[in-house]
Amino acid sequence: MGRLDGKVAIVTGGGKGLGRAFCFGLAKEGAKVVMAVHRLDEEATKAAKEIETKGGYALEVDVTKEEDTQRMAEETVKKFGRIDILVNNAAYYYGVGRKLFYEVSSEEWDRALAVGAKGAWLCAKAVFPQMKKQGKGKIINLSSETVFSPTKGMIHYVTSKAAVIGITRVLAGELGQYGICVNAVAPGFTDTAASRTIGSIEKFDVSSIPLGRVGVPEDVIGSVIFFASDDSDFVSGQTLLVDGARRVH
Amino acid sequence: MGRLKNKVAIVTGGGRGLGKTYCLRMAEEEAKIVVADILDREAEETVSEIKAKGGNAIAIKADVTSEADTQRMAEETVKKFGRIDILVNSAGYYYGMVRKPFNEVSSEEWDKAMLVNAKGTWLCCKAVFPQMKKQGKGKIINVSSEAVFAPTKGFIHYTASKAAVIGITRVLAGELGQYGICVNVIVPGVVDTAATRTYINIEKFDIGSVPLGRVELPEDVVGSVVFFASDDSDFVSGQSLLIDGARRVH
Numbered sequence: 001m002g003r004l005d006g007k008v009a010i011v012t013g014g015g016k017g018l019g020r021a022f023c024f025g026l027a028k029e030g031a032k033v034v035m036a037v038h039r040l041d042e043e044a045t046k047a048a049k050e051i052e053t054k055g056g057y058a059l060e061v062d063v064t065k066e067e068d069t070q071r072m073a074e075e076t077v078k079k080f081g082r083i084d085i086l087v088n089n090a091a092y093y094y095g096v097g098r099k100l101f102y103e104v105s106s107e108e109w110d111r112a113l114a115v116g117a118k119g120a121w122l123c124a125k126a127v128f129p130q131m132k133k134q135g136k137g138k139i140i141n142l143s144s145e146t147v148f149s150p151t152k153g154m155i156h157y158v159t160s161k162a163a164v165i166g167i168t169r170v171l172a173g174e175l176g177q178y179g180i181c182v183n184a185v186a187p188g189f190t191d192t193a194a195s196r197t198i199g200s201i202e203k204f205d206v207s208s209i210p211l212g213r214v215g216v217p218e219d220v221i222g223s224v225i226f227f228a229s230d231d232s233d234f235v236s237g238q239t240l241l242v243d244g245a246r247r248v249h
Numbered sequence: 250m251g252r253l254k255n256k257v258a259i260v261t262g263g264g265r266g267l268g269k270t271y272c273l274r275m276a277e278e279e280a281k282i283v284v285a286d287i288l289d290r291e292a293e294e295t296v297s298e299i300k301a302k303g304g305n306a307i308a309i310k311a312d313v314t315s316e317a318d319t320q321r322m323a324e325e326t327v328k329k330f331g332r333i334d335i336l337v338n339s340a341g342y343y344y345g346m347v348r349k350p351f352n353e354v355s356s357e358e359w360d361k362a363m364l365v366n367a368k369g370t371w372l373c374c375k376a377v378f379p380q381m382k383k384q385g386k387g388k389i390i391n392v393s394s395e396a397v398f399a400p401t402k403g404f405i406h407y408t409a410s411k412a413a414v415i416g417i418t419r420v421l422a423g424e425l426g427q428y429g430i431c432v433n434v435i436v437p438g439v440v441d442t443a444a445t446r447t448y449i450n451i452e453k454f455d456i457g458s459v460p461l462g463r464v465e466l467p468e469d470v471v472g473s474v475v476f477f478a479s480d481d482s483d484f485v486s487g488q489s490l491l492i493d494g495a496r497r498v499h
Contacts, residue, residue, distance in 0.1 A: 168498075169498040172460055172495040172498060173460050173495065173498075174460075175460075176459070176460025176461040176462060176494065176495050177460065177462055179461070181461075181495075182495075209426070210422055210424075210425075210426025210427065210486060210487070211426040211429070211431070211484060211486060212426060212427055215484055219484035220484070221481075222476070222479070222480070222481025222482055222483070222485075223476075223481070223482065223485060225481060226472075226473075226476040226481060226482075229472070230472065231471075231472025231473070231475060231476060232472055232473065232476075233469065233472070234461060234465060234470070234492055234493070234494050235472075235473060235490065235491070235492050236460060236461060236494065236495035237460070237491075237495035237497075237498035237499075238490055238491050238495075238498060238499055239498075239499065240485065240488055240490060241485070241487075241488050242485050244426065244486065245422040245423065245426050245431075245432075245486035245487035245488075247487075248418075248419040248422060248487035248488060248489075249487075249488055249489065249499070
């Protein structure tokens with residue numbers, strides 16, 4: 001028996017990298033997964049077909065558009081009858097580049113904050129009425145180890161991921177009365193195609209990681225399942241780093 | 250199948266309160282449990298309850314402030330079950346503690362809190378380390394307190410000792426990562442146990458300060474212990490997780 005049998009989960013940015021790993025990890029525990037992707041390109045379409053074979057469903061959503069997020073919630077309820085879990089994973093990260101703070105353009109800044117921060121808020125807003133009706137819910141936001149480090153570059157990305165922690169804390173305060181738990185997971189530098197646009201995995205200084213290796217998407221799944229499952233029903237407002245102990249919080 | 254099948258877990262302070270709850274839940278997840286406690290009768294009681302439900306457990310009388318006791322605890326565990334996969338450092342000086350301002354705490358009370366809560370945690374880690382190192386993997390779960398994350402009034406010795414536990418957790422995460430040993434710390438809030446009821450009227454606890462709207466129960470904490478004890482957290486180490494209904498955020 002799966003730990004998420006009978007639950008319905010939405011994962012934004014679910015077509016690639018970490019998001020895709022979360023989709024299949026949640027499905028393996030018995031959840032019906034809605035894979036929300038920005039665009040059903042070749043890679044996402046392949047993932048979408050695969051999640052459908054596991055009883056899931058895929059749709060296109062721009063998380064920066066309120067009407068898109070509302071439609072995402074409506075389609076989920078129409079398709080599966082409920083929403084138990086939301087994983088806010090969509091981010092402006094792929095190809096973001098490691099630019100110094102004065103090299104980041106105003107447009108890049110706005111884009112990072114729109115997807116990473118506003119997008120998480122809009123998706124939470126969209127699923128809230130249904131979770132409130134159910135009297136229970138789990139929202140898992142993706143932050144980043146970069147927030148806990150003296151990171152060089154990517155100020156817009158890091159700022160958006162710090163904002164996610166603020167969103168997590170306020171929502172934990174406001175939604176606790178409805179039995180909705182809101183937590184953040186902060187992965188370290190994880191070996192994905194997106195990370196490889198930022199830096200070389202092979203050249204990453206693994207001696208800075210006590211557990212001695214660069215993280216892979218599978219390392220993060222267990223923590224997402226924990227926050228999605230009943231095991232964390234009295235945990236809310238918290239931020240958990242998943243980074244091999246490179247930073248401690 | 251249980252999530253801790255074939256694992257061997259030592260729980261200090263497993264005779265009552267939170268520690269006992271950890272023992273029972275980890276036994277449900279099919280771990281073999283070593284109930285270590287200075288209170289041997291209570292430890293035996295926990296063992297009986299585990300066995301009554303078809304689990305496997307032994308009791309070991311151990312004072313975590315005695316290095317000889319903690320070494321014997323590890324040795325007896327290996328002798329009986331052949332390995333040590335999980336250590337939950339739940340033993341603490343808490344029961345019967347009185348809420349006093351910082352200038353009314355005696356030197357003896359200060360020393361006892363630091364001895365049991367901080368040094369005891371370190372000694373138990375030292376004791377299980379050689380076996381976990383040999384196995385190439387291990388999980389150590391320490392127990393801190395929400396008091397560390399709040400403008401707590403009173404209990405300076407207890408709160409300082411529980412902050413020390415976070416320091417211990419971080420250094421051990423740094424030092425033991427190379428052996429595949431993960432060290433994390435859970436941080437419960439005000440939990441309704443017999444120990445808590447010795448210093449607070451739980452009925453008068455302001456649940457308005459808890460977003461999840463109720464007093465915390467021992468059962469609320471066990472899921473996080475299982476998470477940190479299981480393979481699900483194999484890349485998580487050095488971290489502190491609050492379990493308090495969102496009363497404080499970290």
